[in-house]
Amino acid sequence: MFSPQAASQAVMQLERALGVRLFHRTTRKLTLTDEGQRLLEQAAPALSQLVAALDEVRRSGHEDSGLLRVSAPSALGRAVLWPYMLEFSAAHPGIQLDVQFDDHLTDLVSQRADVGFRGGIAPAGGTIGRRLLPIQLIVCAAPDYLERHGAPRSVDDLAHHRCTGYRRANTGKVAPWEFVVGGETVYRDFPATLCSNDLDAEVEAVLTGGAIGQLGSFSAVPHIRAGRLVPLLLDHVSERDALYIYYRRRTEQPQRVRAFIDFMVERLANNSRFYLDRTELTQAAGGSRRKTATAPGGRAAR
16 A cells, blocks of 8 residues: 555656646645546546456455466376376366476466476476475386396396387487486486387387386386386486476465465375385385396397
């Protein structure tokens, strides 16, 4: 709200800009001039609309209603985020959820998005990013593949196996495989027998026994736990990447955005459905070594 002094200054600035006096002023009284009365009568409908619009915006900022725009990467969005988004929508029927699945990093301001998700490293400056889940890169194969071709005994041994490849949406280049070796992150390129720019297609190729793949834990872990995939080379699993939620400052957000952020953080922060914890990783590594020792051979012709 304006103070009386600020309001008086604003009126005098308007009078100077118009070149007419809008008020008669005395030490005890303030009345409209004829010009001031005409301006008030002509501007009154517009002022009423403005006041109503401001009230509506103020009210919507404190209610769980209105449009909520969200950006998320395609594979992560479908495998991890979408079920919780549906749950949020059912719990908040007054909010219209508009979700854009896009593997390019979204600029919240230019795309008019309220909340974004991304897998990889933390978002750059200008937004607030919160780490939700680790993303492990796990070498996997279907039991059928291992029966036919055996299991790789080392990172180098992957060069003798049928491997999948993932072509990144933002660069068009095939992503290298990433490992932790001797405490350091190393990258290796293996010729891809099956290559795609769609993570779901890569997972399907591995599930059907067509090749070995290095899959994100958010895709691989449910299949590993169900026995459809066997994790391999777990001593070299990389956990450099993570799933992040990012957004602008909370003081600028309407209630519906704050409600969505809180809901998704509560459901996803360190949710073990989507990664292998240390105990499970150790157990899986032991089982993988036993399968490797008993597999028929360890190499396969390409």
